[in-house]
Amino acid sequence: MLTGVAHSSFIPAELYAESKAANFGFSESEFAALLSGVLRGQAELLKGLRVNDLVLARACARGNEAAWECFLERYRERMYLAAAAIARDEEKGRDLADSLYADLYGTRVRQDGQRVSKLESFQGRGSLEGWLKTILAQEYVNRFRSQRKLIPFDDALEAPSTALAIDNDGSAAEQAALAKATDAALASLDEEEGFLLAAYYLDQRRLAEIGRMLGMHESTVSRRLDKVTARLRKQIVGLLGKEGVPRRAAEEMLELDVRDLGVNVREKLAQGRRG
Amino acid sequence: MEKFSKFLGARLALRRQGAEAHPDADLLTAFAERRLEKDERATVLKHFASCADCREVAALVAGESGTVETARDVKFGWWHLQWAAGLAAACVVTMVVWRSGKTAAPAVINEIKTASATPVSGVIEKRSEPVKKKVRARTPVPASKPLAPAQDEIQISRAVPLAPLPLARSFDQAEAAKQSAGLATNAKPEPSMAFQRFNARRSQSLWGIDSGSGMLRRSGDGGRSWTPVLVSGDTIFLSLAVSGNEIWAGGEGGALFHSLDDGLHWKAVPVMTAEERVRAGITGIQAEGGSLKVTTKLGVWTSSDAGVSWRPE
Numbered sequence: 001m002l003t004g005v006a007h008s009s010f011i012p013a014e015l016y017a018e019s020k021a022a023n024f025g026f027s028e029s030e031f032a033a034l035l036s037g038v039l040r041g042q043a044e045l046l047k048g049l050r051v052n053d054l055v056l057a058r059a060c061a062r063g064n065e066a067a068w069e070c071f072l073e074r075y076r077e078r079m080y081l082a083a084a085a086i087a088r089d090e091e092k093g094r095d096l097a098d099s100l101y102a103d104l105y106g107t108r109v110r111q112d113g114q115r116v117s118k119l120e121s122f123q124g125r126g127s128l129e130g131w132l133k134t135i136l137a138q139e140y141v142n143r144f145r146s147q148r149k150l151i152p153f154d155d156a157l158e159a160p161s162t163a164l165a166i167d168n169d170g171s172a173a174e175q176a177a178l179a180k181a182t183d184a185a186l187a188s189l190d191e192e193e194g195f196l197l198a199a200y201y202l203d204q205r206r207l208a209e210i211g212r213m214l215g216m217h218e219s220t221v222s223r224r225l226d227k228v229t230a231r232l233r234k235q236i237v238g239l240l241g242k243e244g245v246p247r248r249a250a251e252e253m254l255e256l257d258v259r260d261l262g263v264n265v266r267e268k269l270a271q272g273r274r275g
Numbered sequence: 276m277e278k279f280s281k282f283l284g285a286r287l288a289l290r291r292q293g294a295e296a297h298p299d300a301d302l303l304t305a306f307a308e309r310r311l312e313k314d315e316r317a318t319v320l321k322h323f324a325s326c327a328d329c330r331e332v333a334a335l336v337a338g339e340s341g342t343v344e345t346a347r348d349v350k351f352g353w354w355h356l357q358w359a360a361g362l363a364a365a366c367v368v369t370m371v372v373w374r375s376g377k378t379a380a381p382a383v384i385n386e387i388k389t390a391s392a393t394p395v396s397g398v399i400e401k402r403s404e405p406v407k408k409k410v411r412a413r414t415p416v417p418a419s420k421p422l423a424p425a426q427d428e429i430q431i432s433r434a435v436p437l438a439p440l441p442l443a444r445s446f447d448q449a450e451a452a453k454q455s456a457g458l459a460t461n462a463k464p465e466p467s468m469a470f471q472r473f474n475a476r477r478s479q480s481l482w483g484i485d486s487g488s489g490m491l492r493r494s495g496d497g498g499r500s501w502t503p504v505l506v507s508g509d510t511i512f513l514s515l516a517v518s519g520n521e522i523w524a525g526g527e528g529g530a531l532f533h534s535l536d537d538g539l540h541w542k543a544v545p546v547m548t549a550e551e552r553v554r555a556g557i558t559g560i561q562a563e564g565g566s567l568k569v570t571t572k573l574g575v576w577t578s579s580d581a582g583v584s585w586r587p588e
Contacts, residue, residue, distance in 0.1 A: 048310060068508035080539060086335050091479075091495050094539075095502045098493065102503030107488050126304030130336070134300045134307065137335035141328050191317040194324030203330055212337040213330075215309055 053131075054124035060104070061117035068105075075132060076101075082133045086140050100132075100139055174245060178253055181239035185232045193228045200225055297329055298322055307336045480537050482522060484512045491515070491524055493538055506532050506541045514570075516560040525557025525569055533582065544582040553585075 016022070021031045059067035079100070084093030106115030122131055189197065192214070199205045199213070207218035207225075214221065233254055240250035298306070298319050305311050306319045323330050481494040483501065489511030492501040506512075512526040520537040529552065531544045546553040546569055559570035565581040568588070575588040 063509060065508045072505070072507070076540070085338070095495055095500075098502040098504050101505035102490065105503075105505050105508070107490065107503060121300070123299075123301040125301040126308045126310055130304040130308050131300055133336050134304045134332065137332040138300060138303075140335065141331050189324075191320035191324065195320045195330070198324045198327075199330055199334075203327065203334070205334060209334055209338060213307075213333050 049124040050127055051124060053128035054122065057119040057122040057124075057128055061106070061115075061119040063115060075129065078129060079132055079136070083136050083140075086133075086137055096136060096140055096143075100136055103139075174249070174253065177240055177243040177245055178236070181236045181243065182232075184239055185235040188235065189228065189232075193224070196221065196225055196228060297326065303329070303332060303336070307333065482515055482517050482538070484515060489513070489526065491538070504538055506538075507543065513556050513558050514560045516562045518562060521562070523560045523562050523567070525560050527556040529553040529555060529557060529571070531557055531560075531569060531582065546576055546578075546582070546585050548585055548587070 015035075016028055016031050019026075019031065021034075026034065056067055056071060060071050079097045080094060082093075083097035083100070084090045087093040087096050100118075103118040106117035108116045110116055118135065122128060126134075186194075186197075195214075196210065199210045200207075205213075207221045211218040211221045236254065237247060237250045240253070241247055245253070302311070302315070302319060306316065311319065323333060479495055479497075481498050481501075483492045483494075484490070485492050485501075485503065488503075491504040491506055491512055493504045494501045506524060507530070510526040510528070510530045510532070512524050512530075514525040516523040520535060522534045522538055524532045524534075524541075526532075529546050531546050532541045533544050534541045546557070553569075553571060553573075553576060555571035555573040557569045557571055559568075561568040565579060567578040567582055569576050576585045577588050578585045
């Protein structure tokens with residue numbers, strides 16, 4: 001029992017002795033309570049583990065035939081369906097699932113003769129089915145990484161300087177101030193806000209997609225995006241003001257409407273992807 | 276605005292520089308299944324913000340699983356409260372109409388319906404407008420992307436013979452190599468792989484046995500790449516017979532497996548009589564209709580009912 005760590009009988013006597021807890025007035029039960037407190041986090045983690053899935057995965061990794069039969073019966077069909085959905089193509093999905101099955105089974109053998117099974121890395125934090133879908137998705141992304149049209153990193157690095165070069169309206173100093181203010185405003189985002197902006201503006205994901213990833217309704221995502229972009233704009237105008245850019249000039253630099261901002265960012269990023 | 280867009284987009288992209296090690300599959304799964312504690316979730320989201328690959332993985336998993344919104348969003352989202360407010364307003368209107376009497380009812384109803392409907396629908400439109408606008412403007416994620424064969428897969432010449440081979444036959448590596456050499460001008464026999472193509476009309480799959488690991492392998496692209504197919508745990512396969520989508524695969528220990536759907540599902544078929552079970556490796560299979568003949572080192576066994584019953588030849 002996981003909560004058993006609180007009971008002194010679960011604390012090895014040698015551990016109590018080794019700690020010299022008695023020298024400092026700790027009884028065995030107090031020592032047990034101390035350790036219990038330290039281990040509480042781990043105990044909560046243990047309670048949340050999908051132990052059935054964990055045992056099945058590890059048994060498969062050890063080459064247990066009954067476990068493999070159970071695994072194949074339970075997951076073969078689901079894996080093909082999941083892979084087809086991820087690859088958006090039945091044949092490609094089948095290849096994806098088959099290659100993953102081979103990794104799960106382990107086609108490589110260690111020096112000690114043990115197969116190297118990917119299932120050994122399953123930790124049970126989530127369901128085995130969810131984990132299989134995740135590694136399918138990872139394999140899909142890894143396999144076709146070179147085919148994807150991401151904004152090239154070098155382009156991203158050059159974008160600000162390019163903007164400086166092509167700008168005829170404002171001074172270089174104003175542009176630099178805008179870059180600095182934009183960076184500072186982006187740095188103030190919390191984790192979820194940063195993710196929202198990246199998913200929406202960089203990846204061009206739909207609100208519903210982002211909502212599914214975060215477990216929230218798309219209208220909630222929409223409101224949060226509006227709030228974040230509005231706050232960013234306000235922050236940037238404020239920061240530009242501190243740099244000596246008049247508010248009116250700063251507003252003109254941003255050209256204001258948050259929704260227009262969104263559209264333009266999308267267009268810009270889409271151009272970057274096509275390029 | 277265009278300038279600001281450039282800056283924002285570029286600066287967001289620049290944030291990728293700080294990407295740390297990717298969260299492992301366990302953590303990503305726990306994230307997708309809402310099992311992470313607040314701190315861990317924040318760590319994962321922070322990584323997501325700077326890692327396009329992990330965002331894509333998360334999106335694929337979420338899209339595949341069709342994760343729905345959390346109960347909290349459904350129950351307590353104020354967007355839904357607006358509907359409740361609208362409903363309440365409609366009730367008030369109904370009460371007013373009911374109290375206003377029969378003669379005045381038609382005019383009042385029209386007037387109040389308009390008055391009540393406007394704010395309610397107005398509020399909803401206002402709130403849903405960004406959603407509609409953004410959804411319309413959103414470019415769908417590309418449906419499919421060009422694929423490249425995995426680098427570590429066994430590569431076999433594309434010029435696999437297209438002439439249909441006998442639908443059901445046993446073969447071995449030497450025979451397959453002979454076929455390859457004889458029927459394809461630029462095909463190099465794969466030293467560790469026996470292969471052949473069956474029934475191109477019904478199935479595009481090529482099937483073979485990896486002589487190194489004894490695993491079945493399948494190619495869906497005319498032999499350019501071969502993917503291992505897991506049929507059953509430890510079986511080392513020695514023989515194959517394919518007819519369209521029907522496949523028989525025999526291996527060591529008398530293992531015999533049957534698939535009717537081009538290898539998507541497999542069923543173990545024991546080769547046995549009432550007296551004994553065949554334990555010798557099955558090195559050859561001939562299948563035609565329900566008739567089966569399997570060859571082992573210790574003899575030949577036949578079945579006339581698709582493997583339900585067997586007798587030694």
